[in-house]
Amino acid sequence: xxxxxxxSKVPLNPDEHRAxxxxxxxxxxxxxxxxxxxxxxGRRVQRLEYEAFEALAIKEGxxxxxxxxxxxxxxHAACVHRIGDLAIGDLAVWVGVSADHRAEAFAACxxxxxxxxxxxxxxxxxxxxxxxxxxxxxxxCAQPAAHVHAHDHAHDARGDIDRSATPAIVPDYSRxxxxxxxxxxxxxxxxxxxxxxxGAGGLGVPVLQYLAAAGVGKLVVVDGDTVEASNLxxxxxxxxxxxxxxxAEVAAHRLRRLNPSITIEAVPExxxxxxxxxxxxxADVVVECTDNxxxxxxxxxxAVRAGKPAVFASVYQYEGQLQVYRPSxxxxxxxxxxxxxxxxxxxxxxxxxxxxxxxxxxxxxLQAMETLKLILGLAEESPDSLLVLDLLTLxxxxxxxxxxxACTHEIDANAPAVAQDEMEVSFAxxxxxxxxxxxLIDIREGWERDFDPPHLRIERHLALxxxxxxxxxxxxxxxxxxxxxxxxxxLGLTERLRELGIPSVYSLRGGLSxxxxxxxxxxx
Amino acid sequence: xxxxxxxxxxxxxxEQAGRSTEQVETHASTPAELYDELQRRHDLALPREMLRVAxxxxxxxxxxxxxxxxxxxxxxxVAGG
Numbered sequence: 304x305x306x307x308x309x310x311s312k313v314p315l316n317p318d319e320h321r322a323x324x325x326x327x328x329x330x331x332x333x334x335x336x337x338x339x340x341x342x343x344x345g346r347r348v349q350r351l352e353y354e355a356f357e358a359l360a361i362k363e364g365x366x367x368x369x370x371x372x373x374x375x376x377x378x379h380a381a382c383v384h385r386i387g388d389l390a391i392g393d394l395a396v397w398v399g400v401s402a403d404h405r406a407e408a409f410a411a412c413x414x415x416x417x418x419x420x421x422x423x424x425x426x427x428x429x430x431x432x433x434x435x436x437x438x439x440x441x442x443x444c445a446q447p448a449a450h451v452h453a454h455d456h457a458h459d460a461r462g463d464i465d466r467s468a469t470p471a472i473v474p475d476y477s478r479x480x481x482x483x484x485x486x487x488x489x490x491x492x493x494x495x496x497x498x499x500x501x502g503a504g505g506l507g508v509p510v511l512q513y514l515a516a517a518g519v520g521k522l523v524v525v526d527g528d529t530v531e532a533s534n535l536x537x538x539x540x541x542x543x544x545x546x547x548x549x550x551a552e553v554a555a556h557r558l559r560r561l562n563p564s565i566t567i568e569a570v571p572e573x574x575x576x577x578x579x580x581x582x583x584x585x586a587d588v589v590v591e592c593t594d595n596x597x598x599x600x601x602x603x604x605x606a607v608r609a610g611k612p613a614v615f616a617s618v619y620q621y622e623g624q625l626q627v628y629r630p631s632x633x634x635x636x637x638x639x640x641x642x643x644x645x646x647x648x649x650x651x652x653x654x655x656x657x658x659x660x661x662x663x664x665x666x667x668x669l670q671a672m673e674t675l676k677l678i679l680g681l682a683e684e685s686p687d688s689l690l691v692l693d694l695l696t697l698x699x700x701x702x703x704x705x706x707x708x709a710c711t712h713e714i715d716a717n718a719p720a721v722a723q724d725e726m727e728v729s730f731a732x733x734x735x736x737x738x739x740x741x742x743l744i745d746i747r748e749g750w751e752r753d754f755d756p757p758h759l760r761i762e763r764h765l766a767l768x769x770x771x772x773x774x775x776x777x778x779x780x781x782x783x784x785x786x787x788x789x790x791x792x793x794l795g796l797t798e799r800l801r802e803l804g805i806p807s808v809y810s811l812r813g814g815l816s817x818x819x820x821x822x823x824x825x826x827x
Numbered sequence: 828x829x830x831x832x833x834x835x836x837x838x839x840x841x842e843q844a845g846r847s848t849e850q851v852e853t854h855a856s857t858p859a860e861l862y863d864e865l866q867r868r869h870d871l872a873l874p875r876e877m878l879r880v881a882x883x884x885x886x887x888x889x890x891x892x893x894x895x896x897x898x899x900x901x902x903x904x905v906a907g908g
Contacts, residue, residue, distance in 0.1 A: 506908040594908035619838040619905035640886065643876050645904045656839075656907060663908055689886075691837060691902065693847065700835075702881040702900065771872040 307380060308364030308419075310357055312387045315394045324379040329401035333408035335416050337396035339389045347432035353386045353395070354426045367418040375411040377402035382415050384425060421563075474564050476518055489679050490518065496678045497521040499582050501574045501602055502592035503554045504528070505537040505663030506616050506670060510590050512540060513671035515558040519678070521566045522558065525582060526550040527573035537660035574598055579605040588677050589613040590670050595647045595791075603628065603637035612682075614673045616666040620656055623666035625690040627673050632706065633685040639707035640689060648787070648795030649771065662694055726797050727812040728784065731819040733759065741784035741809070744777070746770065746796055751788060759815060767792050782807045790814035829854055830895035832861065837902045840878075844869040858882065858899060859889035865901075878903050 317336060324332060339351050368380050380400040389395060398415045402408035430436045480490050496519050500510050503526040514522055530538075530545040530553060545553045555569035574582065574593075583589055583605040591602045591613060599615060606613035610630040615637060617624050628636050638644065669690075676682040688701040730736040736743060745752065745761035748768060765775040767787070777783060777800075785793040785800075790813045797810040815821045834851050836844045844865070855861035858880040865871065879886055881900040882893075893899070 502908055504908050592908055594906055596904065596906045599906065616908070617905045618907040620842075620907075622838055622841075622905070624905055640879065641904050645877060645906070647906060649877065658907060689902075693837075696847065700884065700900070702884050702886055702902075704886040768872050771874065772870075773874070 306361070306365055307368040308361055308382045309384075310355055310361070310386045311383050312385075315383055315385060315397050317394070317397050317399075320381060320383060320397055321399050324381060324399050324401040326378045326401050328403060329378045330403050331405045331408050332399065332401045333405065333412040334400075335396075335398040335412050336394055337416070339391050339393045339395050341391045343429055346429070348391070348429050349432050350391065350430045351389045351393075351395070352428040352430075353384070353389065354428070355384070355386055356424050357386075360423045360425060363423050364419060367415055367422065370418070371400070371411040371414045375400075375402070375407040375414065377407050377411045380411055380415060382419060384419070384423075386425075474516075474518055474562055479517060484679060484681055492678055492680075493518050493675070494520045496587050497523070497585065498674055498678075499523045499525065499586035499589045500592060501525045501582075501590065501598065502594070503538075503540075503550045504534065504592065504594060505618070505658065505660070506667040507590075507592035508538045508540045508554070509664050509667030510592055510671045510674070511554055511558055512561065513668065514674060515562045515565060515567070517671075517675060518562060518565060519674075521568070523568045523570060523582065523586065524551045524554050524558075525570040525572070525574050526554070527571060537658060537663050539660070574601060576601065580608065583609045583611055586611060588674050590674055591615045592667065592670065596645045597647055599637060600644050606630075607636050612677050614670045614677070616670050618658060618662045618666055620658060621662055621693060621695040623662060623669075623692045623694070625666060625669050625673070625692070626688075627677075627682070627686040629677075629682070629686060631685055634687060635704045635706045636710065639710040640704050642707060642710060646795035646798050648792035649767070649799065665692065665694060726801065726808075726810055727790070727794060728809045729812045729817070730784075733761065733786075733818065736784050736811070740782055742781040743784050743786055745786050746793060747787050758820060759818075761786060767796060770796060777805065777808075779805055779807070782809065784809050784811055786811045786815060788814045789816055830893065832893060832895065833898045834861075834865065835898070835900045837900065838905050839903055840871055840873065840901050843871050843873075853893075855893055857890050857893055858887070861893060861899065862889075862901060873903055 317334065321332060321334060341348050364382060368382055371377065371380050378401045382396070382398045384396045385394065396416070396419070398412050400408045400411045402411065428436055476490050479485050480487065498514055498519050498521070500507055500522060503511060503524050507526065511522060511524060528550050529547050530541045530550055532546055535541060535543065540554060540557055549571040551569040551571040555567045558567050570582070572578070579601055589602060589606050589611055591599055593599065599617070602613060606628055612630065613628045615626045615628065626637065626640065628634060673682065687705070688703050691700045691702065730739070733743060743761045743763060745764045746767045748766050752764065769775040785797050785808060787793040790811060793810040793814060797808050800808045829852055832851050832853060833848065835848050836846065841847045851861070851865070853861055853864060855864055859875060862875050862880070875889065879902050880889060881887065881902065882891065882897050884898070
């Protein structure tokens, strides 16, 4: 033996293992022994065989022991698991912990055995008295251990130690397989599918939960944001301890617990021009769940290029829109419907909209449903409608849209696309921006300016609503810096003004809230 | 000649119009003229280029003829999630 977790082909000797934990500072020792018993789930068991993918299993096992030592502050800990043939009564697994006090010793010991049973890929073949035999765990069940385990919170130590030595996590899909349209063949299709989910927020959470629960074989979660307190009311996959942590990784961790038999990959960055094509190419279905037009059109274009179906949804207060794109000559893409790709911040701006959690929840559930229909071959051949739901009046409306013959279905390669980076500038203070020669324009609405401290006062005020009404304009010449609360509306207006032929317009990146002397503006 | 159409607003237009539906008596001959008229009446902020119009459950052109009894939906794109 070496290390803190290992496998043994020969019978275990607890006395010897315990001696290795001795420490003059330790006030106690707690040990656990798992034994082979003569029954499992109602069947009489005669003997057992254990197998493990050792390289992987040892790594995960050592990680668990290290977590226990760190979390509970114990002196030493170790775990050894048998492999090979075992008889009834044999010692299958041993865990030992030495610690200054008994409480930590018991807690760490329990943590180790619970986590080993959940996370270490070990297979158990039971030989029954009736002459039959069966592998109780399976490769798919052990798969989560092959992924980087997101240690983003303390694991609960509520494992059921009365169960057999391996957890045998086999999802039960019987309720969905009972549908004639699903059955064994449909479940196999779901199992073989790879779905890319872009955005793990209000829409993405239900999409991810339903698709993971349904057994979609591979889910890729793309989100560059961290969990914020203001997310929780509509993103109940997360909890209060997750605030500040990367959404993609927290989501992946939770989903692995929901369905350990599937593969979940976390991409903790937003979809962008550099990564979107590779992500889309690797997926069978793309689900767009972000809250911004930039990402929606980026994903639309990538789906069109790759010939992949994409499911789009978005919400505004009590309403939602749902559109499914399929690579077919009849089906409109997002750009067919919205030829003037909207600018973020100009339509229904972030400071004024609000949302009740079940609205994105409903739309996200519809996206999950459309995705499963695509996987199962139950989707309309040529979806040509935008579905609009109004959850206040509980009315739905399907509006047919034609493929636009003038649509390039992709961003116009000839259009001089101005990179976002080129339109945004960062400053630590408004004073620094003025010193750099910018003329500042505050485009927030009047009520947002009511409580500005003096150093955040911007003389020139042209509210976004005035711009949209055509009541605001600027004379060409000076270099303008457009300012709003978070930098979304200002970037949208900057893009529009550039298109209108005013080149010397810039947006303050992150808005007032990003200034070093800024303040939290009124909550969006 | 005056005609009556049924108008539905969505998203920020609904907020600004202060209603989700209304019957409108109008002389407008196209959805574009109708929107211009309603934009003035309700002080709607969004310019027409940012919207789509659907007539009788089908997205259509702003310049198509408007007929009495048409169900006209003005809809902006939304991005929330």
